[in-house]
Amino acid sequence: MDAIVKKLSPETARPSREEAEEAVRTLLRWAGDDPAREGLLDTPKRVAKAYAELFSGYRADIDDVLGTTFEEVAGYNDIVLVRDIPFFSHCEHHMLPVIGKAHVAYLPQGRVLGLSKIARVVDVFARRLQTQEAMTAQIAESIDANLKPRGVAIMVEAEHMCMAMRGIQKSGSTTLTTTFTGEFKDNAAEQVRFMTMVRGR
Structure with a gap:
């Protein structure tokens, strides 16, 4: 049944939480904002946590x-x-x-x-x-x-x-x-x- 969704290959293994948070910081900079400003300091952690919930279907059997x-x-x-x-x-x-x-x-x-x-x-x-x-x-x-x-x-x-x-x-x-x-x-x-x-x- 899991053929319904393609699994990650070893070369594209799931990144660490730290890598995900750094990717969010990159996107914030690309959007034109400063990830070091007060309002955005915890945004990478919040986004990583939200993604874990929003995309939990990948981990479900x-x-x-x-x-x-x-x-x-x-x-x-x-x-x-x-x-x-x-x-x-x-x-x-x-x-x-x-x-x-x-x-x-x-x-x-x-x-x-x-x-x-x-x-x-x-x-x-x-x-x-x-x-x-x-x-x-x-x-x-x-x-x-x-x-x-x-x-x-x-x-x-x-x-x-x-x-x-x-x-x-x-x-x-x-x-x-x-x-x-x-x-x-x-x-x-x-x-x-x-x-x-x-x-x-």
């Missing part, structure tokens, strides 16, 4: 996250949908925030996931440098591989700060991506049912 499933479902075999899962990510092109929500559904085949696990898998992939398209596919692939349901449906909608803060500067625009596997992919009626459940308020 998705197989562990999705490892626990349940069989006692009283014969339930219809759509399980968790919608409006909020997430924060960063685009891999500009390292600017991506803010959105994910809707995740699957058709059980004898086993179900704990609902918190579904939100957790979204978080794991969001807390990496991403494209929205890749993140949508990764969520679906991980649930498909670990749970082996009859089908998975994912919808992700997000605002990209690389469009809002720079470049074209179109704040408020939303990008929508979907992925379907199994019965969701093969049956248009199931796709419609998923979309209706997501949009039903």
Whole structure:
């Protein structure tokens, strides 16, 4: 499953915290400020600590996250949908925030996931440098591989700060991506049912 994200080679091993902090100082100087001034003295430490949290998805094992499933479902075999899962990510092109929500559904085949696990898998992939398209596919692939349901449906909608803060500067625009596997992919009626459940308020 970790083939979903390319691992660092020995030549590009993870830098030390001190090296990360020095890189922040370099960026501060490049931006035109003085990292030695009072307000910026602790900024490198704060940024390194924030990055450890914001990109914690690289250290997560998705197989562990999705490892626990349940069989006692009283014969339930219809759509399980968790919608409006909020997430924060960063685009891999500009390292600017991506803010959105994910809707995740699957058709059980004898086993179900704990609902918190579904939100957790979204978080794991969001807390990496991403494209929205890749993140949508990764969520679906991980649930498909670990749970082996009859089908998975994912919808992700997000605002990209690389469009809002720079470049074209179109704040408020939303990008929508979907992925379907199994019965969701093969049956248009199931796709419609998923979309209706997501949009039903």
